[in-house]
Amino acid sequence: MSFILAIDSGLTVTKAVVFDLDGMQKGVARRTIAQLMPRSRHVERDMTQLWHQTAEAIGEALSLSGAHPRDILAVAATAHGDGLYLLDKDRAPLGPGILSLDSRATAEVDRWAAEGVDMASLALTGQAPHVSAPSALLAWIKANEPERYARIGHGIACKDWLRYCLTGEVGTDRTEASTSFTDVQTQAYSPEALDLFGLNVLHAALPPISHSAEIVGQVTTEAAALTGLIQGTPVAAGLHDVTASVLGIGAHKTGVVGIVAGTYSINESLSLAPQTDARWFCRSGIAPGTWNNMSISPASTTNYDWFIDTFCAAEKAQAEAAGDSIHARLSPEIDAALARPSSVLYHPYLFGSPMGALPSAGFLGLRGWHGRGDVLAALLEGVVFNHRDHVDALRGSFAASEARLTGGASRNPTVARLFADVLGLPVTVTQTDEAAAWGAALCAGAAVGAFERFDADPRDLAASSTTYQPQPDRHAHYETRYRIYREVAQDMAENWRRLEHLSQEPRG
Known part of the structure; x- marks a missing residue:
């Protein structure tokens, strides 16, 4: 029997998943990776620890699946996008990896906006720079850590670091390459983009670009020893986890909005031509001549996780000790509250x-x-509501007759119905537990001929999905609440600036 191994490294957890060729999950292992926050707005992780924890997870997933390592046809990784993982000129980690929750480069982004660089970047690269974009982070390092900047050999993404650890080969794929430095029209690297950001000396540091479903190396002797994989196992280029998740739930096609409700509010529409707008990133799709239009912010269900961990920690521990779930305990309270009138509104901007x-x-x-x-x-x-901000931006320019939803919260029918009622769209949830990993597995399988194409999903998605239809009365109810939510957010602009200043003033 043949299998595919996929790696999915998020902002807190790295996973290894073994799939059979029917898309069935045979073994999964997880490791929590510590986030480092040495100062305000800095969110990092140790790159070596990430690799060792991922290698452990691979070995455990293989063991749990019962698959013999020689039956693994191929491997591919996906991981959080943006942020920055630097290698020096000897290809060793150059400091900690920077996560996409990091916002140290706020001043650089504000300066670029004042100078018009943001609009020039939007026209050239398909996106205005944001605080965790590689362009902004590299500019911050250039200004604040010049010695580190001078030692940069390669600037890569998280999944590309794991690919390098597996194969010893530096590179990236089309979806990841387009985060800052490609021409939105040609989908190739643009020297003009580097010049625009004052980073022209880094042209040689940009990794070569491959198709996500292309074999780019083989598992090395060292990686085999750490993971239990067979030396020489093919490794595909992999892809950005936003696109991997959307691919994994069957939403990587025109006319559908793919929604990932996780740490980030991720909302994506595929198009066959580039269309730029400051409200989304127009990035390269998996296949040449396609574009992923991604409207995102770090403001999704991480808010719920924060609340539970901060205010319900003891009850969560009690529930787990009793073999119960804190989510199951809270569900009746939430359902009852959603059924009655309330003046309470929440803006979910903990991280952005x-x-x-x-x-x-x-x-x-x-x-x-x-x-x-x-x-x-x-x-x-x-x-x-925050997801709707993004979905409205997209469906103003791209046709959207349905939405497909994934992420941990999607498994809760209350949350899925809330999405349908707020968006006014049919929302389909698949039974895919590890959507991003399956998206990576599809690319790995296509790279070795196990699947006809990266999007030739062998599963019967219709049979394994639930669709939630919007209820007209509930949609009208949320229209009123959403309008007030938006108006308050607009009115708060100056107050948020004043509150931020308070965090910079010493006490006493």
Whole structure:
């Protein structure tokens, strides 16, 4: 029997998943990777630890699956996009990897906006630079860590670091290459983009670009020893996890909005021609001549996780000790709150927003008679409202007759119905537990001929999906609440700036 191994490294967890050729998950192993926050706005991880933890997960997934390593046809990785993983000129890690939750480059992005660089970048590269874009992070390093900047040999993405650890080959794929430095029209690297950001000396540091479903190396002797894989196992280029997730749920096609509700609010539409707008990133699709239009912000269900970990930690531990789930315990409270009128609104901007890094999270309309259920209902509603901000931007330019939803929250029918009612669209949830990993597996399988194409999914998605239809009365209810949510956010712009200044003033 033949299998495919996929790696999916998110912002907190790295996973290894073994699939058979029917798309069935045979073994999965996870490792939590510590986030390092040495100072305000810095969110990093140790690159060597990431690789060792991933290697351990690969070995465990192989063991759990019962697959013999020689039956692994190919391997591919996907991981969080943007951020920055640097190698020096000897191809060793050059400091910690920088996650896409990082916002240290706020001043660089603000300066570029004042100088018009953002609009020039939008026209040239398909996107205005944001705080965790490789362009902004490299500019920050150039200004603040010149010695480190001078030692840069390669600037790569997270999944490309794991690919390098597996194969010893430096490179990237089309979806990842287009995060900062490609021409949106030609989909090739643009020297003009490097010049625009003042980074022209780094042209040689840009990794070569391959198709996501292209074999780019083989598992080395060293990697085989650490992972349990067979030396020489083919490794495909892999892809950005946003596109991997959308591919894994069957939404990597025109007319569908792919939604990933996780740490980031991710919303993506595929197009056959480039169309640029400051509200989304127009990046290269998997296949030449296609574009992924991604409207995103770091403001999705990480808000819910934060609330549970911060305010329900003891109850969560008690539930787990009893073999129960904190989510199951909270669900009746949330359902009851969603069924009654409430003045509570929540803006889910703990780590960022569609308006940039300055807006912060907060509850409004909270009264003494509101309980935990009301607070959590408003929190989840705010998360879905934030997704709607992005989906509305996309469907103003790209046809969208349905949405497909993935991410941990999608497994909760209450949340899936909330998406349908807020968006006013049919929302389909597949039974795919590891959507991003399966997207990577499709690319790996296509690279070795196990699948006809990267998007030739062998599964019967219709049979394994649930579609939630919007209810007209609930949609009308959320239209009113969403309008107020938006108006308050617009009115808060100057107050958010004032609040940010408070965090910079010493006490006493």
